[in-house]
Amino acid sequence: MARIFDVIEYATEMNDEIVHRFPETGIGDFRIGSQVIVRESQSAVFFRDGNALDVFKAGRHTIATANIPKIIDFIGKAFNDRTPFPAEVYFVSMKEFASKKWGTPQPIIVRNPNMGLGVALLQGFGTYSFQVKDPQQFVTQIVGTTGTYRTSEIEERLRTMLLSKLQDVLGETAAKNSVPEMIGLTEEIGAAVRAKGKEEFEAIGLTLKTFYVGNLKPSEKSAQELRDMGMLDMSTYTQLQAADAMRDAAQNQSGGAGLTAGIGAGMGIGNLMGQALQGGMQNNSQGGAPAAGAKMPDIMTPAEAAQFIKVTEADILSAITDGSLKAKKIGSAYRISKENLESFMNS
Incomplete structure (x- = not known):
């Protein structure tokens, strides 16, 4: 039986797919009068001759590609059985992709005046969600001619954008609040990141729906990381290392000698930090000379x-x-x- 027209649809949930191209490979030769069926959670971008001509919302749509039944079969002979009027349909999921995770792979340094060393390294994690706002813009700028485009293919880019905004927000917040105060401002920090990220997300056809800070805390390896960054002198670094060792001993719950060491360490941390402050003052008065016997x-x-x-x-x-x-x-x-x-x- 002669092929008269096509029915084009993508009846799946698209749980981790943002875009699905029809056909997945090659070019389409949809006949004039073909039907495109778009689901409630989708939009469809119609391309002909390489140009995006229209965006279809939910419902049934009739397309015109200049591929007239029977006649195109005859004309196709002159093009090696290839249609001279190629067309493709990109189905785009319009639902919200939620509970995507973010985290700080490296601590973010912020000012912490009048407390400790005057700086702090913060680590955080949480979730975010996004949604396609402009299907045509997203397909033309990001997807290209890919047959299937999944959320995993863009998540790294989105996390990088968000962490850049988070770093800006933490720097601005630290100018007005101490680190302990910042840790209690997770809702405000999340809202500020959303506001800062809005423009960049929209530039690629997306909307940043949510950005939640699940936890924000000082890095557990602050002394070592500050040392690696060249922000601690040798004397202060050695003293903080000793404090870390005492803290670890205090957390030893094995009993016996370990318990005794833990109690002793817990009692000594305050004295050690006092010595650290005194040592820092002495170093300043002595031009920052290293402690005697320092390696x-x-x-x-x-x-x-x-x-x-x-x-x-x-x-x-x-x-x-x-x-x-x-x-x-x-x-x-x-x-x-x-x-x-x-x-x-x-x-």
């Missing part, structure tokens, strides 16, 4: 190297500039190996 680390900042050889940081930077001291430049900061500093001193 030279394998990698140092210019300030730490200056402390060990008892010169100013400017002297170290001058030596790096004139090439007499070898150092590795990472971004705008220098890092000096123990071997290069020793070689410099022995030259």
Whole structure:
């Protein structure tokens, strides 16, 4: 029987699909008068000759592609049995894709004036949801000619956008609130991220529906991470490491000697932190000299190297500039190996 027209529909829930192309590969040769059936939770973008011509809402629609039944079969012979009027339909899910997870792969540094070291590293996690707002814009800018486009293919991009906005919001919030206060402002922080992310989501045809901060807390490895970033001097870092060790001992619930050590550690943390503050004051008065017997680390900042050889940081930077001291430049900061500093001193 001769093929007169087509019925084009995609009757699935599209649970993790955002877009499904019909046909999935190649080009369509839908006949004039063909029917496109769009479900309540869908929109359909109709393309002909590579151009987006229309967006169909829920319901039944009749399409015109210039492929007239019987005649196109004859004309197709001149095009190697390929239609001269190609067309495709992209079914787009319009439902909200909810409970997508986000988290901070690396802690975010914020100012924390008048408390502790004056800075803090925060980690957080939560959920967000999004929805297609402009089907044609999303298909033309993001999907292209892909047969099936799933949520997993865009989630990494969306999380990167959201974490960038979160970092901005935390920086702005920290200018007016301490870290303990910020931890209690998760609803306000979430609303601010939604507001900041709105424009970028809409630029690719999406709407950021929700952004929830499930938890926001200081990083458990703050001392080590600050040390790696060159923001702690050796003396303070050593003292904070000792405090961490005492905290871990205090959490030992094995009983016996472990319990005794835990009690002793718990009683000593306050004294140790007091000593740390005193040590910091002494270091300031002594030009930041390292503690007696302190071991030279394998990698140092210019300030730490200056402390060990008892010169100013400017002297170290001058030596790096004139090439007499070898150092590795990472971004705008220098890092000096123990071997290069020793070689410099022995030259």
